[in-house]
Amino acid sequence: MLKITDLKVAYGGIQALRGISLEVPDGKIVTLIGANGAGKSTTLRTISGLVKAASGTVEFNGQDITGKPSNQVLEAGIAQIPEGRRVFPNLSVLENLKVGAYLRKDADGIAKDIEWVYQLFPRLKERYWQLAGTLSGGEQQMLAVARGLMSRPKMMMLDEPSLGLAPLVVQDIFKIIGEINKQGVTILLVEQNANMALKIADYAYVLETGTITREGTGLELLNDESIKEAYLGKTKAAK
Amino acid sequence: MQWIQQNLPYFLAGISVGGQYALIAIGYTMVYGILRLINFAHGDIFMCAGLMLVYLSASLPFYVSIPLVLLLTVLLGFTVERVAYKPLRKAPRMSVMISAIGVSYLLQNVALYVTGGLSKQYPAIPWLSDTVTVFGALTKRVTIITPFLTIILIVLLVLLINHTNVGMAMRAVSKDFETSLLMGIKIDNVISVTFIIGSFLAGVGSLLFFSNYTGVTPTVGAMPGLKAFVAAVFGGIGSVPGAVIGAFIIGICENIIKAMGWTTFSDAFTFALLILILIFRPTGLFGEKVTDKV
Numbered sequence: 001m002l003k004i005t006d007l008k009v010a011y012g013g014i015q016a017l018r019g020i021s022l023e024v025p026d027g028k029i030v031t032l033i034g035a036n037g038a039g040k041s042t043t044l045r046t047i048s049g050l051v052k053a054a055s056g057t058v059e060f061n062g063q064d065i066t067g068k069p070s071n072q073v074l075e076a077g078i079a080q081i082p083e084g085r086r087v088f089p090n091l092s093v094l095e096n097l098k099v100g101a102y103l104r105k106d107a108d109g110i111a112k113d114i115e116w117v118y119q120l121f122p123r124l125k126e127r128y129w130q131l132a133g134t135l136s137g138g139e140q141q142m143l144a145v146a147r148g149l150m151s152r153p154k155m156m157m158l159d160e161p162s163l164g165l166a167p168l169v170v171q172d173i174f175k176i177i178g179e180i181n182k183q184g185v186t187i188l189l190v191e192q193n194a195n196m197a198l199k200i201a202d203y204a205y206v207l208e209t210g211t212i213t214r215e216g217t218g219l220e221l222l223n224d225e226s227i228k229e230a231y232l233g234k235t236k237a238a239k
Numbered sequence: 240m241q242w243i244q245q246n247l248p249y250f251l252a253g254i255s256v257g258g259q260y261a262l263i264a265i266g267y268t269m270v271y272g273i274l275r276l277i278n279f280a281h282g283d284i285f286m287c288a289g290l291m292l293v294y295l296s297a298s299l300p301f302y303v304s305i306p307l308v309l310l311l312t313v314l315l316g317f318t319v320e321r322v323a324y325k326p327l328r329k330a331p332r333m334s335v336m337i338s339a340i341g342v343s344y345l346l347q348n349v350a351l352y353v354t355g356g357l358s359k360q361y362p363a364i365p366w367l368s369d370t371v372t373v374f375g376a377l378t379k380r381v382t383i384i385t386p387f388l389t390i391i392l393i394v395l396l397v398l399l400i401n402h403t404n405v406g407m408a409m410r411a412v413s414k415d416f417e418t419s420l421l422m423g424i425k426i427d428n429v430i431s432v433t434f435i436i437g438s439f440l441a442g443v444g445s446l447l448f449f450s451n452y453t454g455v456t457p458t459v460g461a462m463p464g465l466k467a468f469v470a471a472v473f474g475g476i477g478s479v480p481g482a483v484i485g486a487f488i489i490g491i492c493e494n495i496i497k498a499m500g501w502t503t504f505s506d507a508f509t510f511a512l513l514i515l516i517l518i519f520r521p522t523g524l525f526g527e528k529v530t531d532k533v
Binding site: 048049050069070071074075079080082086088089090091095098099100102103147151 | 404408414417418421422423424425
Protein backbone atom coordinates (compact mmCIF):
# COMPACT_ATOMS: atom_id res chain seq x y z
CA MET A 1 0.00 0.00 0.00
CA LEU A 2 1.12 3.49 -0.84
CA LYS A 3 0.89 6.13 1.83
CA ILE A 4 1.73 9.78 1.27
CA THR A 5 1.93 12.07 4.29
CA ASP A 6 1.99 15.86 4.15
CA LEU A 7 3.96 15.98 0.92
CA LYS A 8 5.27 19.41 -0.12
CA VAL A 9 7.03 20.15 -3.40
CA ALA A 10 8.25 23.47 -4.74
CA TYR A 11 9.69 24.44 -8.13
CA GLY A 12 11.86 27.47 -7.62
CA GLY A 13 9.66 29.67 -5.48
CA ILE A 14 6.38 28.16 -6.59
CA GLN A 15 4.61 25.72 -4.30
CA ALA A 16 3.34 22.89 -6.51
CA LEU A 17 2.15 20.68 -3.66
CA ARG A 18 1.15 22.31 -0.36
CA GLY A 19 1.15 19.29 1.89
CA ILE A 20 -1.02 16.51 0.51
CA SER A 21 -1.79 13.19 2.19
CA LEU A 22 -3.34 10.23 0.47
CA GLU A 23 -3.49 6.46 0.57
CA VAL A 24 -3.72 3.82 -2.12
CA PRO A 25 -4.76 0.48 -0.58
CA ASP A 26 -3.57 -2.79 -2.08
CA GLY A 27 -5.48 -4.04 -5.08
CA LYS A 28 -7.62 -0.91 -5.45
CA ILE A 29 -7.97 1.72 -8.12
CA VAL A 30 -7.49 5.21 -6.71
CA THR A 31 -7.79 8.27 -8.86
CA LEU A 32 -6.50 11.78 -8.47
CA ILE A 33 -8.53 14.28 -10.46
CA GLY A 34 -8.07 17.98 -10.92
CA ALA A 35 -7.55 20.75 -13.43
CA ASN A 36 -4.38 21.60 -15.32
CA GLY A 37 -1.63 22.72 -13.00
CA ALA A 38 -3.30 21.35 -9.87
CA GLY A 39 -0.21 19.25 -9.08
CA LYS A 40 -1.37 15.83 -10.27
CA SER A 41 1.68 15.05 -12.39
CA THR A 42 3.96 16.52 -9.74
CA THR A 43 2.54 14.05 -7.25
CA LEU A 44 3.39 11.09 -9.50
CA ARG A 45 6.77 12.48 -10.45
CA THR A 46 7.65 12.95 -6.79
CA ILE A 47 6.68 9.36 -5.99
CA SER A 48 8.85 8.18 -8.93
CA GLY A 49 11.84 10.14 -7.76
CA LEU A 50 11.97 12.49 -10.76
CA VAL A 51 11.20 15.44 -8.48
CA LYS A 52 12.53 15.95 -4.97
CA ALA A 53 10.08 16.66 -2.18
CA ALA A 54 10.64 19.64 0.09
CA SER A 55 9.08 17.79 3.01
CA GLY A 56 6.71 14.95 3.76
CA THR A 57 7.04 11.22 3.23
CA VAL A 58 6.13 8.59 0.68
CA GLU A 59 5.84 5.05 2.01
CA PHE A 60 5.26 1.93 -0.05
CA ASN A 61 4.46 -1.32 1.76
CA GLY A 62 6.00 0.07 4.91
CA GLN A 63 9.22 1.07 3.15
CA ASP A 64 10.18 4.76 3.08
CA ILE A 65 10.79 5.64 -0.58
CA THR A 66 10.87 9.44 -0.20
CA GLY A 67 13.57 10.90 -2.42
CA LYS A 68 14.78 7.51 -3.66
CA PRO A 69 16.12 7.47 -7.22
CA SER A 70 13.75 6.23 -9.91
CA ASN A 71 15.40 2.85 -10.36
CA GLN A 72 14.92 2.04 -6.67
CA VAL A 73 11.28 3.13 -6.73
CA LEU A 74 10.78 0.85 -9.72
CA GLU A 75 12.52 -1.98 -7.90
CA ALA A 76 10.21 -1.44 -4.93
CA GLY A 77 7.37 -2.22 -7.34
CA ILE A 78 6.02 1.10 -8.61
CA ALA A 79 5.89 1.74 -12.35
CA GLN A 80 4.87 5.06 -13.85
CA ILE A 81 3.25 5.46 -17.26
CA PRO A 82 4.22 9.04 -18.08
CA GLU A 83 1.92 11.68 -19.48
CA GLY A 84 1.94 11.85 -23.26
CA ARG A 85 2.89 8.15 -23.55
CA ARG A 86 6.60 8.82 -24.11
CA VAL A 87 7.31 5.55 -25.89
CA PHE A 88 10.81 5.47 -27.39
CA PRO A 89 10.07 6.32 -31.03
CA ASN A 90 13.42 5.04 -32.29
CA LEU A 91 13.00 1.62 -30.68
CA SER A 92 10.82 -1.17 -31.99
CA VAL A 93 7.70 -2.23 -30.13
CA LEU A 94 9.49 -5.30 -28.82
CA GLU A 95 12.49 -3.24 -27.71
CA ASN A 96 10.21 -0.83 -25.87
CA LEU A 97 8.85 -3.80 -23.95
CA LYS A 98 12.37 -5.00 -23.21
CA VAL A 99 13.37 -1.56 -21.93
CA GLY A 100 10.39 -1.81 -19.61
CA ALA A 101 12.00 -4.94 -18.15
CA TYR A 102 15.44 -3.32 -18.02
CA LEU A 103 16.02 -3.97 -14.32
CA ARG A 104 14.98 -7.61 -14.50
CA LYS A 105 17.51 -10.37 -14.96
CA ASP A 106 15.17 -13.37 -15.44
CA ALA A 107 15.20 -13.93 -19.20
CA ASP A 108 12.54 -16.66 -19.01
CA GLY A 109 10.22 -14.50 -16.95
CA ILE A 110 10.66 -11.61 -19.37
CA ALA A 111 9.82 -13.83 -22.35
CA LYS A 112 6.70 -15.04 -20.55
CA ASP A 113 5.62 -11.53 -19.70
CA ILE A 114 6.08 -10.39 -23.27
CA GLU A 115 3.58 -13.12 -24.24
CA TRP A 116 1.32 -11.95 -21.40
CA VAL A 117 1.22 -8.31 -22.58
CA TYR A 118 0.75 -9.51 -26.17
CA GLN A 119 -2.40 -11.25 -24.93
CA LEU A 120 -3.59 -8.06 -23.28
CA PHE A 121 -2.73 -6.03 -26.39
CA PRO A 122 -2.89 -8.25 -29.49
CA ARG A 123 -2.23 -5.16 -31.62
CA LEU A 124 1.30 -4.95 -30.24
CA LYS A 125 2.05 -8.52 -31.22
CA GLU A 126 1.06 -7.78 -34.82
CA ARG A 127 3.43 -4.83 -34.85
CA TYR A 128 6.26 -6.02 -32.65
CA TRP A 129 8.93 -5.18 -35.24
CA GLN A 130 7.66 -1.70 -36.04
CA LEU A 131 9.33 1.41 -34.67
CA ALA A 132 7.18 2.74 -31.86
CA GLY A 133 7.20 6.20 -33.45
CA THR A 134 5.14 4.86 -36.35
CA LEU A 135 2.26 3.65 -34.16
CA SER A 136 -1.01 5.55 -33.76
CA GLY A 137 -1.67 7.48 -30.55
CA GLY A 138 -3.88 4.74 -29.12
CA GLU A 139 -1.35 2.05 -29.95
CA GLN A 140 1.39 4.11 -28.36
CA GLN A 141 -0.66 4.42 -25.18
CA MET A 142 -1.16 0.66 -25.16
CA LEU A 143 2.55 0.19 -25.65
CA ALA A 144 3.28 2.61 -22.81
CA VAL A 145 1.00 0.62 -20.50
CA ALA A 146 2.47 -2.69 -21.68
CA ARG A 147 5.99 -1.34 -21.19
CA GLY A 148 5.04 -0.37 -17.64
CA LEU A 149 3.72 -3.87 -16.97
CA MET A 150 7.00 -5.42 -18.10
CA SER A 151 8.63 -4.47 -14.80
CA ARG A 152 5.98 -6.63 -13.07
CA PRO A 153 4.89 -3.77 -10.82
CA LYS A 154 2.81 -4.14 -7.68
CA MET A 155 1.43 -0.70 -8.36
CA MET A 156 1.06 1.20 -11.59
CA MET A 157 0.68 4.97 -11.79
CA LEU A 158 -0.91 6.28 -14.96
CA ASP A 159 -0.61 9.95 -15.86
CA GLU A 160 -3.51 11.06 -18.09
CA PRO A 161 -3.78 7.91 -20.20
CA SER A 162 -6.78 9.37 -22.05
CA LEU A 163 -4.91 12.48 -23.20
CA GLY A 164 -5.38 13.19 -26.90
CA LEU A 165 -7.11 9.92 -27.69
CA ALA A 166 -10.42 9.29 -29.46
CA PRO A 167 -13.34 8.41 -27.12
CA LEU A 168 -13.54 4.81 -28.31
CA VAL A 169 -9.83 4.31 -27.70
CA VAL A 170 -10.18 5.90 -24.27
CA GLN A 171 -12.83 3.31 -23.42
CA ASP A 172 -10.49 0.53 -24.52
CA ILE A 173 -7.70 1.89 -22.37
CA PHE A 174 -9.93 2.14 -19.31
CA LYS A 175 -11.22 -1.38 -19.86
CA ILE A 176 -7.63 -2.60 -19.90
CA ILE A 177 -6.80 -0.64 -16.75
CA GLY A 178 -9.70 -2.45 -15.05
CA GLU A 179 -8.43 -5.77 -16.32
CA ILE A 180 -4.88 -5.14 -15.13
CA ASN A 181 -6.29 -4.22 -11.73
CA LYS A 182 -8.23 -7.53 -11.61
CA GLN A 183 -4.95 -9.32 -12.23
CA GLY A 184 -3.73 -7.90 -8.93
CA VAL A 185 -1.99 -4.64 -9.86
CA THR A 186 -2.86 -1.65 -7.68
CA ILE A 187 -3.65 1.44 -9.74
CA LEU A 188 -3.09 5.13 -9.06
CA LEU A 189 -4.74 6.99 -11.89
CA VAL A 190 -4.30 10.69 -12.62
CA GLU A 191 -6.91 12.08 -14.95
CA GLN A 192 -8.54 15.20 -16.28
CA ASN A 193 -11.27 13.02 -17.72
CA ALA A 194 -13.00 12.92 -14.34
CA ASN A 195 -16.08 11.16 -15.60
CA MET A 196 -14.21 8.07 -16.81
CA ALA A 197 -11.83 8.08 -13.88
CA LEU A 198 -14.50 8.29 -11.18
CA LYS A 199 -16.50 5.49 -12.77
CA ILE A 200 -13.62 3.06 -12.60
CA ALA A 201 -12.15 4.18 -9.25
CA ASP A 202 -12.73 2.67 -5.82
CA TYR A 203 -11.65 5.88 -4.19
CA ALA A 204 -10.90 9.37 -5.44
CA TYR A 205 -9.12 12.54 -4.41
CA VAL A 206 -9.68 16.00 -5.87
CA LEU A 207 -6.59 18.14 -6.15
CA GLU A 208 -6.81 21.94 -6.49
CA THR A 209 -3.70 24.15 -6.68
CA GLY A 210 -1.60 21.78 -4.65
CA THR A 211 -4.13 20.91 -1.98
CA ILE A 212 -6.55 18.02 -1.67
CA THR A 213 -9.98 19.59 -1.38
CA ARG A 214 -12.28 16.58 -1.56
CA GLU A 215 -12.12 12.84 -1.24
CA GLY A 216 -14.58 9.97 -1.30
CA THR A 217 -15.52 6.85 -3.18
CA GLY A 218 -15.73 7.19 -6.94
CA LEU A 219 -19.51 6.95 -6.79
CA GLU A 220 -19.85 9.61 -4.09
CA LEU A 221 -17.87 12.14 -6.06
CA LEU A 222 -19.56 11.20 -9.31
CA ASN A 223 -22.89 12.19 -7.78
CA ASP A 224 -21.64 15.27 -5.98
CA GLU A 225 -23.14 18.47 -7.35
CA SER A 226 -20.08 20.68 -6.93
CA ILE A 227 -17.84 18.05 -8.55
CA LYS A 228 -20.28 17.74 -11.40
CA GLU A 229 -20.09 21.46 -11.96
CA ALA A 230 -16.35 21.78 -11.72
CA TYR A 231 -15.16 18.61 -13.44
CA LEU A 232 -17.95 16.79 -15.21
CA GLY A 233 -19.00 19.58 -17.50
CA LYS A 234 -22.46 20.06 -16.04
CA THR A 235 -23.43 23.71 -15.71
CA LYS A 236 -26.14 25.08 -13.48
CA ALA A 237 -28.12 26.14 -16.50
CA ALA A 238 -28.15 22.62 -17.83
CA LYS A 239 -29.82 21.20 -14.72
CA MET B 240 50.17 1.37 -64.78
CA GLN B 241 52.19 4.53 -64.53
CA TRP B 242 49.05 6.45 -63.58
CA ILE B 243 48.08 3.92 -60.95
CA GLN B 244 51.56 3.96 -59.50
CA GLN B 245 51.43 7.72 -59.21
CA ASN B 246 47.93 8.09 -57.82
CA LEU B 247 47.35 4.97 -55.80
CA PRO B 248 49.32 6.22 -52.79
CA TYR B 249 47.05 9.25 -52.56
CA PHE B 250 43.95 7.13 -52.76
CA LEU B 251 45.25 4.71 -50.15
CA ALA B 252 46.27 7.57 -47.92
CA GLY B 253 42.77 9.01 -48.36
CA ILE B 254 41.05 5.84 -47.26
CA SER B 255 43.48 5.45 -44.44
CA VAL B 256 43.18 8.97 -43.07
CA GLY B 257 39.43 8.70 -43.57
CA GLY B 258 39.41 5.66 -41.29
CA GLN B 259 41.40 7.57 -38.70
CA TYR B 260 38.98 10.50 -38.84
CA ALA B 261 36.12 8.00 -38.55
CA LEU B 262 37.47 6.55 -35.33
CA ILE B 263 37.69 10.04 -33.84
CA ALA B 264 34.37 11.18 -35.31
CA ILE B 265 32.44 8.42 -33.57
CA GLY B 266 33.38 9.91 -30.21
CA TYR B 267 31.94 13.27 -31.23
CA THR B 268 28.80 11.88 -32.74
CA MET B 269 27.92 9.44 -29.95
CA VAL B 270 28.40 12.00 -27.22
CA TYR B 271 26.34 14.49 -29.17
CA GLY B 272 23.67 11.86 -29.73
CA ILE B 273 23.22 11.34 -26.01
CA LEU B 274 24.17 14.62 -24.33
CA ARG B 275 23.65 17.07 -27.22
CA LEU B 276 27.15 18.21 -26.34
CA ILE B 277 30.00 18.89 -28.71
CA ASN B 278 32.88 17.49 -26.73
CA PHE B 279 35.63 19.93 -27.68
CA ALA B 280 38.11 18.02 -25.53
CA HIS B 281 37.83 14.91 -27.71
CA GLY B 282 40.63 15.90 -30.10
CA ASP B 283 42.87 16.55 -27.10
CA ILE B 284 42.12 13.15 -25.62
CA PHE B 285 43.33 11.79 -28.96
CA MET B 286 46.50 13.90 -28.60
CA CYS B 287 47.03 12.65 -25.03
CA ALA B 288 46.78 9.07 -26.25
CA GLY B 289 49.57 9.81 -28.71
CA LEU B 290 51.71 11.45 -26.08
CA MET B 291 51.17 8.63 -23.60
CA LEU B 292 52.56 6.11 -26.05
CA VAL B 293 55.60 8.29 -26.65
CA TYR B 294 56.45 8.18 -22.96
CA LEU B 295 55.28 4.68 -22.09
CA SER B 296 56.95 2.95 -25.03
CA ALA B 297 60.27 4.46 -23.92
CA SER B 298 60.37 2.11 -20.95
CA LEU B 299 57.84 -0.61 -21.78
CA PRO B 300 57.59 -3.08 -24.66
CA PHE B 301 54.78 -2.41 -27.15
CA TYR B 302 52.70 -5.38 -26.11
CA VAL B 303 52.39 -3.73 -22.69
CA SER B 304 52.43 -0.06 -23.59
CA ILE B 305 49.77 -0.19 -26.32
CA PRO B 306 47.07 -1.87 -24.19
CA LEU B 307 48.09 0.41 -21.32
CA VAL B 308 47.69 3.51 -23.50
CA LEU B 309 44.22 2.37 -24.58
CA LEU B 310 43.27 1.76 -20.96
CA LEU B 311 44.58 5.14 -19.81
CA THR B 312 42.85 6.92 -22.68
CA VAL B 313 39.55 5.32 -21.69
CA LEU B 314 40.20 6.33 -18.10
CA LEU B 315 40.96 9.89 -19.19
CA GLY B 316 37.73 10.16 -21.20
CA PHE B 317 35.75 8.67 -18.33
CA THR B 318 37.31 11.05 -15.79
CA VAL B 319 36.78 14.13 -17.95
CA GLU B 320 33.08 13.29 -18.16
CA ARG B 321 32.71 12.64 -14.45
CA VAL B 322 34.64 15.71 -13.35
CA ALA B 323 33.79 18.35 -15.95
CA TYR B 324 30.42 17.39 -17.48
CA LYS B 325 28.45 15.31 -14.99
CA PRO B 326 28.17 18.03 -12.32
CA LEU B 327 26.65 20.26 -15.03
CA ARG B 328 23.96 17.79 -16.07
CA LYS B 329 21.16 20.15 -15.11
CA ALA B 330 22.94 23.34 -16.15
CA PRO B 331 22.19 25.07 -19.46
CA ARG B 332 23.81 23.37 -22.42
CA MET B 333 26.07 26.34 -23.02
CA SER B 334 27.77 25.82 -19.63
CA VAL B 335 28.72 22.26 -20.49
CA MET B 336 30.10 23.40 -23.82
CA ILE B 337 32.23 26.06 -22.13
CA SER B 338 33.42 23.40 -19.69
CA ALA B 339 34.41 21.24 -22.67
CA ILE B 340 36.43 24.10 -24.13
CA GLY B 341 38.07 24.51 -20.74
CA VAL B 342 39.03 20.83 -20.61
CA SER B 343 40.44 21.10 -24.12
CA TYR B 344 42.79 23.93 -23.14
CA LEU B 345 43.63 22.25 -19.86
CA LEU B 346 44.78 19.08 -21.62
CA GLN B 347 46.74 21.09 -24.20
CA ASN B 348 48.50 23.05 -21.49
CA VAL B 349 49.30 20.00 -19.41
CA ALA B 350 50.79 18.50 -22.56
CA LEU B 351 52.73 21.71 -23.16
CA TYR B 352 54.09 21.52 -19.63
CA VAL B 353 55.06 17.87 -19.97
CA THR B 354 56.68 18.11 -23.39
CA GLY B 355 58.12 21.58 -23.01
CA GLY B 356 56.40 22.43 -26.28
CA LEU B 357 58.71 20.30 -28.36
CA SER B 358 57.38 17.94 -30.98
CA LYS B 359 57.85 14.40 -29.74
CA GLN B 360 58.80 11.66 -32.16
CA TYR B 361 56.13 8.96 -32.18
CA PRO B 362 57.74 5.52 -31.86
CA ALA B 363 57.73 3.29 -34.93
CA ILE B 364 55.50 0.40 -33.97
CA PRO B 365 57.04 -2.69 -35.56
CA TRP B 366 54.99 -4.39 -38.26
CA LEU B 367 52.48 -1.49 -38.31
CA SER B 368 55.11 1.00 -39.51
CA ASP B 369 56.84 -1.38 -41.94
CA THR B 370 56.90 -0.38 -45.56
CA VAL B 371 55.01 -2.54 -48.04
CA THR B 372 54.51 -2.42 -51.80
CA VAL B 373 51.00 -2.39 -53.27
CA PHE B 374 50.77 -2.49 -57.08
CA GLY B 375 54.22 -1.05 -57.25
CA ALA B 376 53.40 1.80 -54.86
CA LEU B 377 55.31 2.11 -51.61
CA THR B 378 53.33 2.69 -48.45
CA LYS B 379 53.31 1.90 -44.75
CA ARG B 380 51.44 -1.18 -43.66
CA VAL B 381 49.28 0.96 -41.34
CA THR B 382 47.77 2.60 -44.41
CA ILE B 383 46.49 -0.75 -45.61
CA ILE B 384 45.37 -1.93 -42.17
CA THR B 385 43.49 1.21 -41.12
CA PRO B 386 40.34 0.91 -43.25
CA PHE B 387 39.91 -2.76 -42.40
CA LEU B 388 40.45 -2.25 -38.69
CA THR B 389 38.14 0.76 -38.73
CA ILE B 390 35.38 -1.18 -40.42
CA ILE B 391 35.72 -4.14 -38.06
CA LEU B 392 35.51 -1.84 -35.03
CA ILE B 393 32.51 -0.02 -36.46
CA VAL B 394 30.65 -3.23 -37.24
CA LEU B 395 31.26 -4.33 -33.64
CA LEU B 396 30.04 -0.97 -32.40
CA VAL B 397 26.87 -1.08 -34.49
CA LEU B 398 26.17 -4.61 -33.24
CA LEU B 399 26.65 -3.36 -29.68
CA ILE B 400 24.27 -0.45 -30.22
CA ASN B 401 21.58 -2.47 -31.95
CA HIS B 402 21.70 -5.85 -30.25
CA THR B 403 22.72 -5.50 -26.63
CA ASN B 404 20.96 -4.22 -23.55
CA VAL B 405 23.42 -1.41 -23.02
CA GLY B 406 23.03 -0.40 -26.68
CA MET B 407 19.27 -0.38 -26.28
CA ALA B 408 19.66 1.78 -23.18
CA MET B 409 21.89 4.17 -25.14
CA ARG B 410 19.28 4.55 -27.84
CA ALA B 411 16.57 5.07 -25.23
CA VAL B 412 18.58 7.68 -23.32
CA SER B 413 19.43 9.53 -26.54
CA LYS B 414 15.70 10.11 -27.09
CA ASP B 415 14.28 10.69 -23.64
CA PHE B 416 16.24 11.12 -20.39
CA GLU B 417 13.28 11.20 -18.09
CA THR B 418 11.43 8.20 -19.42
CA SER B 419 14.71 6.29 -19.40
CA LEU B 420 14.96 7.06 -15.69
CA LEU B 421 11.44 5.74 -15.20
CA MET B 422 12.53 2.48 -16.85
CA GLY B 423 15.22 2.17 -14.18
CA ILE B 424 18.10 2.98 -16.55
CA LYS B 425 21.05 4.54 -14.76
CA ILE B 426 21.70 7.40 -17.12
CA ASP B 427 25.10 8.31 -15.72
CA ASN B 428 26.37 4.81 -16.41
CA VAL B 429 25.09 4.90 -19.98
CA ILE B 430 26.78 8.26 -20.53
CA SER B 431 30.02 6.88 -19.09
CA VAL B 432 29.87 3.92 -21.46
CA THR B 433 29.50 6.37 -24.33
CA PHE B 434 32.62 8.26 -23.27
CA ILE B 435 34.50 5.02 -22.73
CA ILE B 436 33.70 3.80 -26.25
CA GLY B 437 34.52 7.18 -27.80
CA SER B 438 37.85 7.43 -25.98
CA PHE B 439 38.80 3.86 -26.79
CA LEU B 440 38.22 4.47 -30.49
CA ALA B 441 40.13 7.76 -30.32
CA GLY B 442 42.98 5.80 -28.69
CA VAL B 443 43.01 3.26 -31.53
CA GLY B 444 42.81 6.18 -33.96
CA SER B 445 45.87 7.76 -32.37
CA LEU B 446 47.91 4.57 -32.87
CA LEU B 447 47.05 4.56 -36.56
CA PHE B 448 47.28 8.31 -37.12
CA PHE B 449 50.62 8.91 -35.42
CA SER B 450 52.17 5.89 -37.12
CA ASN B 451 51.65 7.94 -40.27
CA TYR B 452 52.28 11.48 -39.05
CA THR B 453 54.92 10.94 -36.44
CA GLY B 454 55.20 14.28 -34.63
CA VAL B 455 53.15 14.66 -31.44
CA THR B 456 52.75 18.27 -30.25
CA PRO B 457 50.33 19.61 -27.62
CA THR B 458 48.02 21.03 -30.28
CA VAL B 459 48.23 18.15 -32.71
CA GLY B 460 44.77 16.95 -31.72
CA ALA B 461 43.07 20.11 -32.89
CA MET B 462 43.21 19.58 -36.66
CA PRO B 463 42.22 15.90 -36.87
CA GLY B 464 39.68 16.60 -34.14
CA LEU B 465 38.13 19.43 -36.11
CA LYS B 466 38.07 17.39 -39.29
CA ALA B 467 36.50 14.45 -37.51
CA PHE B 468 33.94 16.89 -36.17
CA VAL B 469 33.25 18.14 -39.70
CA ALA B 470 32.87 14.50 -40.74
CA ALA B 471 30.35 13.96 -37.96
CA VAL B 472 28.38 17.02 -39.03
CA PHE B 473 28.61 15.98 -42.68
CA GLY B 474 27.23 12.54 -41.89
CA GLY B 475 24.56 13.97 -39.63
CA ILE B 476 25.67 14.46 -36.07
CA GLY B 477 24.30 11.76 -33.79
CA SER B 478 24.51 9.08 -36.50
CA VAL B 479 27.36 6.57 -36.26
CA PRO B 480 27.21 5.31 -39.87
CA GLY B 481 26.90 8.94 -41.01
CA ALA B 482 30.08 9.94 -39.19
CA VAL B 483 31.97 7.01 -40.72
CA ILE B 484 30.86 7.75 -44.27
CA GLY B 485 31.50 11.45 -43.77
CA ALA B 486 35.00 10.71 -42.50
CA PHE B 487 35.91 8.51 -45.45
CA ILE B 488 34.57 11.07 -47.93
CA ILE B 489 36.58 13.87 -46.33
CA GLY B 490 39.74 11.75 -46.11
CA ILE B 491 39.54 10.71 -49.74
CA CYS B 492 38.65 14.19 -51.04
CA GLU B 493 41.54 15.78 -49.16
CA ASN B 494 43.98 13.39 -50.76
CA ILE B 495 42.51 13.74 -54.23
CA ILE B 496 43.12 17.46 -53.85
CA LYS B 497 46.68 16.75 -52.78
CA ALA B 498 47.14 14.47 -55.81
CA MET B 499 46.02 17.32 -58.01
CA GLY B 500 48.86 19.38 -56.61
CA TRP B 501 46.78 21.73 -54.42
CA THR B 502 48.06 20.44 -51.09
CA THR B 503 47.85 23.93 -49.58
CA PHE B 504 44.10 23.95 -50.06
CA SER B 505 43.28 20.49 -48.74
CA ASP B 506 42.39 21.75 -45.25
CA ALA B 507 40.50 24.71 -46.63
CA PHE B 508 38.41 22.31 -48.67
CA THR B 509 37.21 20.47 -45.55
CA PHE B 510 36.07 23.62 -43.84
CA ALA B 511 34.49 25.02 -47.00
CA LEU B 512 32.57 21.76 -47.09
CA LEU B 513 31.42 22.37 -43.51
CA ILE B 514 30.03 25.77 -44.46
CA LEU B 515 28.25 24.31 -47.49
CA ILE B 516 26.69 21.52 -45.42
CA LEU B 517 25.50 23.91 -42.76
CA ILE B 518 23.89 26.11 -45.41
CA PHE B 519 22.32 23.48 -47.64
CA ARG B 520 21.81 20.42 -45.47
CA PRO B 521 22.22 21.30 -41.81
CA THR B 522 21.11 17.85 -40.66
CA GLY B 523 23.84 16.18 -42.72
CA LEU B 524 23.54 13.00 -44.77
CA PHE B 525 21.81 10.82 -42.18
CA GLY B 526 20.89 13.28 -39.46
CA GLU B 527 17.41 13.30 -38.06
CA LYS B 528 15.26 16.34 -38.42
CA VAL B 529 15.06 18.26 -35.21
CA THR B 530 11.51 18.36 -33.96
CA ASP B 531 10.64 20.40 -30.96
CA LYS B 532 8.72 18.58 -28.30
CA VAL B 533 5.41 20.19 -27.50
